[in-house]
Amino acid sequence: MHPNEELIQKFYTAFQNKDGQTMVSLYHPEVEFHDPAFGHLKGKEAGAMWLMLLERSQNLTIRFSNIKADDTKGSANWEADYNFSKTGRTIHNRINANFTFKDGKILTHKDHFSMWKWLGMAMGPVGYFLGWWPALGNKVRKEAVTGLQLYMKRKRM
Template identity: 40%
Template sequence: MNDNKAVIEKFYTSFQRLDAGSMNACYSDDIIFSDPVFGLLKGDDVKVMWEMLCTNAKDFSLSFSGIELLDEGYATCQWKATYTFSKTGRKVTNHIKAFMRLKNGKIIEHSDAFRLSTWLAQAFGWKGTLFGWTGFMKRAVQKNARKNLIRFIATHYPDPET
């Protein structure tokens, strides 16, 4: 089995177990990540994001398939996460296409693509269906996700100098 494929399989099997530590071991220290909810994150912020998502997951299940090695450094796969969105208590099934760049046995870039308006409709019901296509609602969700990440960092990794 190709080493890059093994890294991707380890990442997602760890995610299935909500094991953020093992997921993050697949990343380089200077990982770059992006998705429609969190936008662009780098380094430790990426790793803490996965820790936050794994810690807060409710009724979570994940499947992945179609790992495709495009060349020696690039790969894609599909994954599906089903969970209860904590803010509304609504069930969400998110279909995602991941794009990864790997080097020296580590993921150095990771981008997840999914239709944010579809996610918003599931997570927020009629409000998400009606307004999920608007830039206003998308920006509000992105701002809230960042705020939650900052709060998680402050709670779990307090500044020792304060």
């Protein structure tokens, strides 16, 4: 197995074990993360996001597969099952992740999933009918980033 495949596997195994500190330790200090829910996060924000999500998660189950990597880039598929804290609704999210590496760490991490499907699961009929509307996705992103900033302030990060 390529060392960067092992790095990705270690990241998702830590996620399964709710070990946020290990996840953060696998990120390069200059890491850049992107997904539809949080948008673009850099450095400490990216690591803090995982710590916050793990701290707040209820009934979180993670599965991962199809890890591939070489010296410069990698990818994996992962799935998350959990209850969305604001509505209590069950989420089953399927994510495709892409990575780049530097100095034996993850430098970029981009998660791709359908925001429309996620909004439908999280918000029910309103999410299904309005999930395509960019303003709803922007509202969710703004709330996610605001929550992350408050979390980081509270934890003195």
